Amino acid sequence: MGMLHRVGMAALLAFASGPALADDAPDARAEVPITLTRLPDGTPRYSIPVTVDGRVVEAMLDSGSFGLRLLAGPEGAGEGTPMHYPYGSGVDLQGPARGASVAIGGLAASLPVQWVGHVGCITAKPDCPARALSPADYRIGGDGIPRAGFLAIIGVSLPHPGGRPPLPNPLTFLARRWIIDVPRAGGAHGRLVLNPSADEVAGYTRFPLDPALRGRGMGMNDALPGCVTVGDDAPVCAPVVIDSGAAGVVPLGAAGPSRRGASGPAVLTIGAGADAVRLSYTAGADVASRTDLSGVAGDPPGILTGVLAYQHAAVLYDAVSAEIGFKPDAAAP
Structure with missing residues (x-):
């Protein structure tokens, strides 16, 4: 569920006095x-239980x-540092940010949380999903x-080393x-495993973050080099954004995959050379695999691949x- 950009006040950094x-x-x-x-249209959403100030809430997991x-x-937003996200x-999402006690799986820390008092649409997208819904x-x-979601x-x-987003990733307070x-x-x-053991992290093919993408919006912050290949078509290559809060394979910034997009055998490649990870899938088999890279003149600045890699x-x-x-x-399909 990639962010367009983040708008917050510098005072939020004061919250990051803990193990940020x-x-x-x-x-x-x-x-x-x-x-x-799954939403009624088949879109997959993932969530985890999070305890905030003693109250357990199921939170959408969005990478x-x-x-x-x-x-x-x-009425419930209270006071704090105003911010838009x-x-x-x-x-x-509009509302104040302030410190709260947050626990996940028995690990707890005090960290900043945004309490959303108002949900609106940005000027560039006045017909966003919140437009026609009441707050309730x-x-x-x-x-x-209505009432689907979290x-x-x-x-x-x-985050990149030394990076300080206005509201940090809570997991960085709880895990390495x-x-x-x-x-x-x-x-x-x-x-979701926090601080996995040495045995649990063995066997992963790892890729470093690109320092040139530090602080980039549109989810590009932790994008990795990659390509998408459908059938016998030439690969479309660009920084690949994996996002557990989105579905479909589209050029970054596109409205969404067309229902008449590509179909058939496809490969998502992450990395390059001998160490590249190749994930085979069937384009168009479901909402998550809808692939529409049509109309791309050359390689796009980025490719949003949603939940596909996960x-x-x-x-x-x-x-x-x-x-x-x-x-x-x-065993994955």
């Missing part, structure tokens, strides 16, 4: 389940954004379907590295070494 850098985070292992929910945000309503869909009916990640979202994009292993058809239950591989995020790793699932 993963080097200072706890090293105890913890694990929580990842739950798959394409930063920060923990909860729908609080105008727009997403690629055009939805703009709006849910995060629900694609404009009351919270946890943005877990991997983590594994996102979503539930797959016929496979084991999904899980459906075919466990993904390791190492905030200490600033690397993302992949371990393909041999």
Whole structure:
């Protein structure tokens, strides 16, 4: 659920007095389940349980954004540092940020949380999913379907060393590295592993973050080199954005994949040369695999591949070494 850009006040940095850098985070292992929910149109959404000030909430797991945000309503938002957070869909979450006690899987820390008092649309996308919904009916990640989606979202994009987004990835307060292993058809239950063991991180092919992309919007912050190849067509290559909060394979910034997009055997390649990870899929088989790279003149500035990589591989995020790793699932479709 890639962010367009982030607008916040510098005072938010005052919240980051705790272990905002993963080097200072706890090293105890913890694990929580990842739950798959499908919207009525088949779009997959993943979520985890998060405890905020003693209250458990199911939060959409979004690797394409930063920060923990909860729908609080105008009366429940309270006080704090005002901020706006727009997403690629055009939805703009507005409300104050302030410190809260947050726990995931038994690991806890005090960190900044946005309490959303108003949901709107950015000027460039006035018909965003929140446009026609009342505050009571709006849910995060629900694609404009009344009461579909979640009351919270946890943005877990991997920050660059020294990076300080206005609202940080909460996992960097709790862990040095983590594994996102979503539930797959016929496979084991999904899980988010914080501070996995040495045995658990073995076998991943790792790629470093590109320093040139530090601070970039549109989810490009932790993009990796890659290509998408459909059938016998020439590969379309560009920085690849993997995003557990989005579905479909499209040029970065596109409105979304066409229902009449490509179909048939396809390959998502991450990395280059002998170390590249190749994930085979069937374009157009479902919402997540819809692939529409038509109309691209040359290689685009980036390719949004949504949840596709997660459906075919466990993904390791190492905030200490600033690397993302992949371990393909041999049983994945």
